[in-house]
Amino acid sequence: MVASQYSKCFRGRYLSDFWDNVVKKLGFREDIINIPGAPSFTNKYINYLEKRALASCLSSSEGRTTLDVGTGIGRWALLMAEKASYVIGIDISKEMVKIAKRRVSRQNVDFVVASAYAMPLRSNSVDLSLSCTCIQHIIDENKQQESLREITRVTRNRIFLLELMSKSGLTRLTHYPTLAVPRSHYISAIKTSQVKTISEVGVDFLPLVKLMENYRNSLLKKLGLKVPSYGGSAKQQFLRNSYQTILVYALFLSLPFHKIVSNPSSDLTRHVLLIVRKGRMDASTDAFNHI
Numbered sequence: 001m002v003a004s005q006y007s008k009c010f011r012g013r014y015l016s017d018f019w020d021n022v023v024k025k026l027g028f029r030e031d032i033i034n035i036p037g038a039p040s041f042t043n044k045y046i047n048y049l050e051k052r053a054l055a056s057c058l059s060s061s062e063g064r065t066t067l068d069v070g071t072g073i074g075r076w077a078l079l080m081a082e083k084a085s086y087v088i089g090i091d092i093s094k095e096m097v098k099i100a101k102r103r104v105s106r107q108n109v110d111f112v113v114a115s116a117y118a119m120p121l122r123s124n125s126v127d128l129s130l131s132c133t134c135i136q137h138i139i140d141e142n143k144q145q146e147s148l149r150e151i152t153r154v155t156r157n158r159i160f161l162l163e164l165m166s167k168s169g170l171t172r173l174t175h176y177p178t179l180a181v182p183r184s185h186y187i188s189a190i191k192t193s194q195v196k197t198i199s200e201v202g203v204d205f206l207p208l209v210k211l212m213e214n215y216r217n218s219l220l221k222k223l224g225l226k227v228p229s230y231g232g233s234a235k236q237q238f239l240r241n242s243y244q245t246i247l248v249y250a251l252f253l254s255l256p257f258h259k260i261v262s263n264p265s266s267d268l269t270r271h272v273l274l275i276v277r278k279g280r281m282d283a284s285t286d287a288f289n290h291i
Contacts, residue, residue: 002192002246007038009058010235015092015137015138015139016093016094018090018177019072019091019092019093019095019096020093020094020095020096022036022062023073023093023096023099023232025230026230028096028099028103030043030073030075030118031043031044031047033072033073034046034047034075035040036176036229036230037205037228037229037230037240037244038247039055039244039247039248041248041250041251042244042248043197044249045251046204047075049203049204049258050132050133050162050203051079051269053201053271053273054076054130054132054160054162054273055201057084057128057130057158057160058079058080059083060128060158061080061083061084061087061128062083062084063082063083063085063176064084064085064086064126064127064128065085065086065087065088065125065126065127065128066080066084066086066087066088066126066127066128066129067087067088067089067090067121067126067128067129067130067151067155068080068087068089068090068129068130069090069116069119069129069130069131069134069135069147069151069152069281070090070091070092070116070131070132070133070134070135070137071089071090071091071097071100071111072089072091072093072095072096072100073096073099073100073103074089074099074100074101074103074104074109074111075132076130076132076212077089077100077104077109077111078103078104080130081106081108081109083103084108084128085108085126086109086110087108087109087110088109088110088111088112088121088126089109089110089111089112090111090112090113090114090116090119090244091111091112091113091114091289092113092114092115092116093113094113097111097112097113098180098236103243112169116131116134116135116144116145116147116150116151117136117143117146117147117150119150119151119154121154122154123154124153124155124156125153125154125155125156125183125221126154126155126156127155127156127157127158128155128157128158128159128160129151129154129155129159130159130160130162131147131151131159131160131161132160132162132163132165133162133163133164133271134147135147135148135161135163135164135186135279136163136164136165136179136180137177137178137179138179139171139172139177139179140179141179141185142183144179144181144189145185145189146191148161148186148190149189149190151190152189152190152195152276152278155276155278156278156279157277157278157279158275158277158278159190159274159275159276159278160273160274160275160276161186161190161273161274161276162203162271162272162273162274162276163180163186163188163271163272164180164268164270164271165182165183165271165272166180166182166188167182168182169182171217173217176229179191183266183272185198185272186274187274190274190276193263194276194278194279195276195277195278196197196200196278196279197276197277198272198275198276198277198290199275200266200272200273200274200275201211201242201266201272201275202263202264202265202266202267202268202269202272202273203269203270203271203272203273203274204269205254205257205258205261205264205268206250206251206254206257206258206259206269206270207254207257207268208250208251208253208254208257209247209250209251209254209270211250212243212247212250213247213270216243219226219276225239227239227240227243228240242267252279269290
């Protein structure tokens with residue numbers, strides 16, 4: 001599938017439709033929709049690794065105005081709301097925002113339906129921003145860059161970007177709206193005169209999982225097969241279930257590697273956490289552009 005056809009499948013309204021349908025088809029349990037279609041064990045372990053990597057982000061949110069980009073069902077907004085003075089969750093999916101509002105019923109949290117590349121927020125209006133596996137699902141490279149610039153624009157101090165990043169070139173998944181770009185693309189978009197430091201942290205050193213994912217992507221592309229995250233024909237369901245079963249074994253066999261290398265280099269991991277520091281932490285209010 002060429003890039004232009006791929007973009008037509010998932011761009012704009014169709015991208016929001018994908019995530020709306022994920023909720024309708026799979027429900028809203030975190031161990032189901034974190035990676036749509038993946039087994040509960042896989043979702044739970046990836047969630048554990050993400051929480052471990054983002055511990056500093058969650059602790060930094062205390063008493064701050066924070067932004068959760070691609071909030072989904074409010075997974076991170078819920079955790080940040082325990083310490084932050086105010087949390088804004090933004091997502092392109094109306095259905096996910098509806099669920100987030102029901103799940104996170106707190107006075108210091110607001111959820112807004114909006115895209116990451118056109119956020120209705122003032123410049124430098126939030127102290128801390130988090131994007132956890134959001135940017136990777138924007139499959140238009142220009143929109144990715146716009147989203148990163150928007151996050152940098154609205155954030156006064158800390159930015160945490162936990163995303164799937166490629167080592168070189170672009171990696172597109174045909175069964176799932178995902179575009180992995182090199183770290184250099186992220187850094188070039190967020191590196192402004194206001195940015196003081198950018199540090200990198202490896203998130204998930206799971207070599208056998210990474211090997212299986214690369215093999216799957218290559219095979220699907222070579223054979224021209226499409227295996228959706230949910231539903232599909234009997235053949236597609238069989239292929240998806242077979243792969244997910246093998247992936248669980250690959251995850252189990254990768255666990256010793258992750259324990260041996262407790263602080264893996266970002267060059268070894270599937271996902272990378274970029275921690276961006278702009279300025280000092282100040283209290284912030286009135287983040288929205290009132291129109």
